[in-house]
Amino acid sequence: MTFDLACQDWKRSLVGTVHNAGFFIAIPLTGLISDRYGRRPALIFASVANGVFGVIRALSVNYNMFVVFEFLEPAFGAGVYTACFVLALELVGPKGRVFVSLLFNTMFILGGVTVTLLSWWLLNWRYLLFIIYTPAVFVFIYIWALPESFRWLFSKGRYEEGLSVLSRSEKMNNVNVPKDHYEQVEKQATKQRDERKCENVERNQSTFNQMLTSSMIWKRLFICSFLWISSTLVYYGLSINAIELSGNRYVNYIVILVIEAPANVCKLIFLDRFGRKRVIATAYFLTGLILINYGFVPVGNWSILLYLGGKFFITLAYNSLYVFAAEVFPTNYRTSLLAMCSTIGRIGSTVAPQTPLLTRFYEYLPTMIFGGMAALSGFLVLTLPETNNLKLPDSLKEAQDQDRRKEIEDTVERTVERTNTTTDNKTRL
Numbered sequence: 425m426t427f428d429l430a431c432q433d434w435k436r437s438l439v440g441t442v443h444n445a446g447f448f449i450a451i452p453l454t455g456l457i458s459d460r461y462g463r464r465p466a467l468i469f470a471s472v473a474n475g476v477f478g479v480i481r482a483l484s485v486n487y488n489m490f491v492v493f494e495f496l497e498p499a500f501g502a503g504v505y506t507a508c509f510v511l512a513l514e515l516v517g518p519k520g521r522v523f524v525s526l527l528f529n530t531m532f533i534l535g536g537v538t539v540t541l542l543s544w545w546l547l548n549w550r551y552l553l554f555i556i557y558t559p560a561v562f563v564f565i566y567i568w569a570l571p572e573s574f575r576w577l578f579s580k581g582r583y584e585e586g587l588s589v590l591s592r593s594e595k596m597n598n599v600n601v602p603k604d605h606y607e608q609v610e611k612q613a614t615k616q617r618d619e620r621k622c623e624n625v626e627r628n629q630s631t632f633n634q635m636l637t638s639s640m641i642w643k644r645l646f647i648c649s650f651l652w653i654s655s656t657l658v659y660y661g662l663s664i665n666a667i668e669l670s671g672n673r674y675v676n677y678i679v680i681l682v683i684e685a686p687a688n689v690c691k692l693i694f695l696d697r698f699g700r701k702r703v704i705a706t707a708y709f710l711t712g713l714i715l716i717n718y719g720f721v722p723v724g725n726w727s728i729l730l731y732l733g734g735k736f737f738i739t740l741a742y743n744s745l746y747v748f749a750a751e752v753f754p755t756n757y758r759t760s761l762l763a764m765c766s767t768i769g770r771i772g773s774t775v776a777p778q779t780p781l782l783t784r785f786y787e788y789l790p791t792m793i794f795g796g797m798a799a800l801s802g803f804l805v806l807t808l809p810e811t812n813n814l815k816l817p818d819s820l821k822e823a824q825d826q827d828r829r830k831e832i833e834d835t836v837e838r839t840v841e842r843t844n845t846t847t848d849n850k851t852r853l
Contacts, residue, residue, distance in 0.1 A: 440777030446498030447770035454503025455763025463511035471563035474501030478557030514575040529688040536681045544674040579755040652769020654797040655742040660776035687739040699812040700748040705805040707741035712799030719788025751811035754823045
């Protein structure tokens with residue numbers, strides 16, 4: 425084995441931990457670039473960084489060099505998914521968000537299966553790295569081909585540029601944006617300019633300081649961060665531990681990836697029909713129930729089926745979380761706050777490569793921990809506001825209105841319940 429790692433389990437597992445540790449730098453960095461300079465520059469920077477450091481890693485001459493570039497590649501390039509996801513999400517309306525997420529997740533599955541098959545065929549990690557990272561270097565051409573997010577341009581007060589992007593999109597897609605939409609944008613522009621003037625006079629605070637003083641933002645940030653930790657721990661933990669299942673490790677890993685496809689289809693069907701909270705909370709609860717009971721099922725087909733069921737439901741929850749979290753944060757802070765959630769959440773994916781070592785103490789300890797984290801996450805989801813079919817909040821005030829709407833809905837439900845109870849009691853009397 426390369427670098428003499430055959431009998432050094434801790435060095436092999438350290439590679440995955442070091443890789444995921446790079447996310448602690450990459451995602452905040454990409455979020456900062458995305459919210460300050462635009463979605464397009466962030467996407468291009470992260471992708472090219474991926475390619476450059478990935479190719480250099482393929483040329484490693486010793487273990488230390490390999491580990492260093494195993495860290496640097498995600499440290500500068502791992503934010504590409506978040507930047508690209510936010511850009512795509514901001515280009516569509518409420519009905520298109522789940523479909524966009526489905527496309528992203530489908531490409532992720534195809535990419536994972538392709539890399540696994542390449543690895544199985546090549547049996548040479550250097551060739552594999554060259555093949556998968558070289559195309560990323562050429563993403564720099566996107567600077568001329570990819571449009572900026574018109575929502576980001578509007579949020580920065582650059583309305584003429586945002587309207588220009590919409591106009592080009594009309595021509596490219598051969599569709600017409602209703603004229604009243606442009607009128608609404610112009611009214612919104614005037615309104616936001618007036619609001620900014622008032623805010624500057626009354627508060628003299630930057631938007632970042634406003635975010636720091638908002639208890640609502642901190643609450644959502646804490647909850648979403650914990651959900652991310654739980655999701656990455658369970659999602660990647662199940663994927664990594666899958667190679668310990670009986671049978672061919674490459675086939676096992678492909679099956680674990682492919683099971684995500686029906687989960688993504690269910691996400692497309694259920695999120696808009698039943699709402700974000702109900703679907704995500706249910707998925708977490710079922711993940712917890714399955715994985716906690718996994719160790720009590722005899723080894724065989726049923727145990728494998730349960731294992732796949734756990735991966736199915738955590739995939740449904742994790743991929744839906746991207747949509748849900750993006751909808752509860754305002755445009756000005758969306759990428760930065762998603763980046764913070766994803767960064768803190770990488771605690772889970774950083775720990776995940778070490779979980780196979782827990783089987784030395786108890787064979788089913790990893791899955792029991794995964795199940796407990798998932799069940800707790802299900803309860804936390806219920807504390808967030810429902811965002812289904814609602815406009816993306818473009819300001820802190822609009823995001824706060826979501827909580828007010830939730831409080832009103834909860835009050836109405838309690839009133840209805842009390843009324844029904846009173847009516848029932850009178851009927852009995």
